Amino acid sequence: MATSLSERSQRVVTRHEFTLIVASSFGALLEWYDFYIYAALAATFSTLFFPSGNDTVAFLASLATFGAGFLVRPLGALFFGRLGDRIGRKYTFMATIVLMGIATVGVGLLPSFEKIGMLAPVLLVALRLLQGFALGGETGGAATYLAEHSPRNRRGFYTSSLQTTATLGLLTSIVAVSVSRASMDEAAFQNWGWRLPFLVSVVLLAISVYLRTKLAESPTFREMKQAGRLSKSPIAESFGRWANLKYVLIMLFSTASGVGVVFGTGHFYSMYFLQNTLKVAPNTVNLFLAIALIAVFPFYVVFGWLSDRIGRKWIMMLACLLLAVTTQPIFHALTHYANPQLEAFQQRAPVTVRANDCRFTLFSAPVTECDRIRSFLSASGVSYSRLPQQAGEGVSTEVGSIMVHGSDRRQLEQALIASGWSAHADPARIDAPMVVFLMWLLLLYLAMVYGPMAAFMVELFPARIRYTSLSLPFHLGSGWFGGMLPFVVSAMAVARGNVYFGLWYPIVIALVSFAVGALFVPETYRRDITQ
Template identity: 60%
Template sequence: MTISSANELGAARSGAMTREERKVIFASSFGALMEWYDFYIYAALAVYFGAFFFPAGNETAAFLASLATFGAGFLVRPVGALLFGRLGDRIGRKYTFLVTILLMGISTVGVGLLPTYEQIGMAATVLLVLLRLLQGLALGGEVGGAVTYVAEHSPASRRGLYTSSLQTTATVGLLLSLLVVYLLKSMMTEEEFRAWGWRIPFLVSFLMLVVSVYIRTKLHESPVFLAMKERKTTAQSPILESFTRWKNLKNVLLLLVVAAGLGAIFGTGHFYTMFFVNRTLHVPLEVVHLYVGAALVIATPCYVFFGWLSDRIGRKRIILLACLLAALTTQPIFKGLTEAANPALARFQETGGVVLRAGDCHVNLFAAPATECDRIKGYLTDLGVAYTHVEESGAAATLAIGTQSLAGFDRDGIRRALVAAAWPERADPDAINRPLLFLFILLPILCLTMVYGPMAAFMVELFPARIRYTSLSLPFHLGSGWVGGMLSFVVSAMNVSAGNMYYGLWYPVVITAAAFVIGVLFVPETRGRDLRL
């Protein structure tokens, strides 16, 4: 026996992490970090992309369109899950997620090189959407491959701990994207950043791509997959086996529900909080990124803690407790954000002094507003102003603000009337309750660490080895990707329609409450299951 082999055997017997396990975790985590960074850098710059890649004339519609494009990357993730899941169960885990990282890196660099709408018109919008779809396709294959690969290298007693390192990469990727944007904006003027500086965060991912590909080429195939291949028991049709046999399909549906709860918490804590504090509460974006970044730093070790804890008390109870907490606290947290970040706006909203009377009203998400009512609704929402809409069929749009009444859409008149009625144009830096603001930003992220830390081990343990990659990838991306990725868009659109900046938050509340109830009744505990079966 060589010295290296003896050391590995000694480490395994003592319970310490072996060198091979460390290499697997580092290589998988670094690659996953790079993919999440690539995916989230768009989120960090979403407030700019409405102006860069969509028609001018309706700021709210352009912003919603930029959110929808961000969400499009999540929507295509299930396709990537099926495509790469099938390959991973047929030809192996290692080579499949080597392809996914190449696809993600090339797509991200492409966004950094993309001409804007002003330069090539609608072609810029189309190309942006296509590149986002390629990113989503890659991420759809990456997550299932990475968690399966790491879990199949992990001892049963530390599976939650080892796979939780992968779960930190989503948060660290977002943190890294925010940090890069923050540093760039601090080193150049706003005009320089808008002109060319926004491209740099996308282009630097090329260096990360080179490192990630090099590291992953040095990995060995999963021992579970190699054993199946040697016994000739790999699945011939993973998709059919996964989704046409009730014994497995039942677990697919349960994971879909749990993943939807995860997606609701994920989209709320990682994305919508930033949009809400910046756009609705009028806190400068740099300040928002700073607070969110600090919260992410504090929360990141919690992923590992809850993964470790799940090895001791089980995955189910931690995940479902997070869903329950999210359902109970989302509405109070966002109302608390308003009180902490912009108390003057909170007081103004309580007066309920803005009333819109009009008939022909509808929300235009990807085009210029069609009616006066549409223009008023979009403008009020863009300003973060709640309003009451009184439906009056055939009536011309009139807007009552305090004691003033305005006919039709008058941008300057609306702003002057709002200011006269004590509406704050921006958050007063001296009035911000900074400790409370930070706390309310941190709490949803802590909920996310509870549900996401044990999630990788839970998903892997739920399915048999021969169809594991395919079975867990599709429901995870349908649930977390579709719900989480589109959450900011759906919540914002619901707010515009209702004229209430908290109304859309019932969307994640209902989803997390449903995940808790269904999970308590039907989801099994998976801790300690044999992954070779």
């Protein structure tokens, strides 16, 4: 007689089942790799696909395009979630991987702004949206599939292996970009070399599709189908009934939003902050992040394993609280250890802009003198204060004891240099071990919340609507709160004139996530997920 699901959940996964799990995880790794290549090349894309003339505006536009892929993920979650609950996990897997592969190769073949004008950013955004749509169906499906193959008392441990694929995908993308950069000069990389990491994914896609054709359907789904217990309307059941909707909302405003800001801060913004604010060389930043990613890798499994023993809730909530408490100190410390010259400059020579006609524009060139000054200072990684323009005098900028009248970039740069500023972080003065440690610490918070989260999400919802129910809040929280984080934090910093001001965004979201989670998130680690 066939083994029941309740009996299966108590035993160790067989070698065949484990092979299937590894195959599904490889597909998830490829999708994250495809998605992260853009993040690793955001600064390059700002020059290739957006109008020239304002580095700050182009970079913000590049970050917004990156975030657009996250914004559309909830639509993918609804579309593929319904398919996963209606026709099965396996076939939905296949569709998401093919869509992601098509979009990624498309970016690698895309002409630049110089060749096709405004059509270039339009097509880039369209391909990013397609990537996000595909990824919206991947995470929930992979978590559901893997958890439904796992023994009950080891779900956290087994599903944590899936959670490592995001880190492996980012690490692989960094390696691919770094190798491409190192194998040619900068001019060649800007011209055509940046396309290689995108085009290489064709090979990985072929392997992934082959592996996914070998996947067996989830045993939970098979038995629900045989028993006639499949949901006829997963979306209506998931979000139209308060008994389930309340858990959707709890997850959205606790673990999902929490993992989003932890994810965005550790994986992305720390990289952008080092590269664009602290002016550390891109390859050096990639090396630091790669080391931190490798060092944190085992902790995803450690926290997944630990959650099987003491529960999932408080491990995840502690990560949100730690992020809220330590974000500002960590980023101030990054400045101290990565670019002490910039730190000393800001302390010794505070910058004050005296102007009245200051506007905050995200996607257009600066018009007024004040706008041009603020754009230059922001692109230079310099914090500044702003005071009203004095009567009878023109726009001016004080850099320590040096006064600059007008908005001439060359004069402003000379004043900064004379006061101790440098256009690049001095490699000899970078404390590499401390920078890597601080980046690792941010990633450790992610391992704490992300390691147990796949098991938690699956355990929170009933099997017949699980794929749909967990996918939407996860992608709303992680995608909207986290995917737009680099853009929002950068835009807040530019608007305020303080490189640290935007960090209050992840801090506030993390505090809200902790409060909601502490009050309303149930402990799930002993639940039966077969029903």
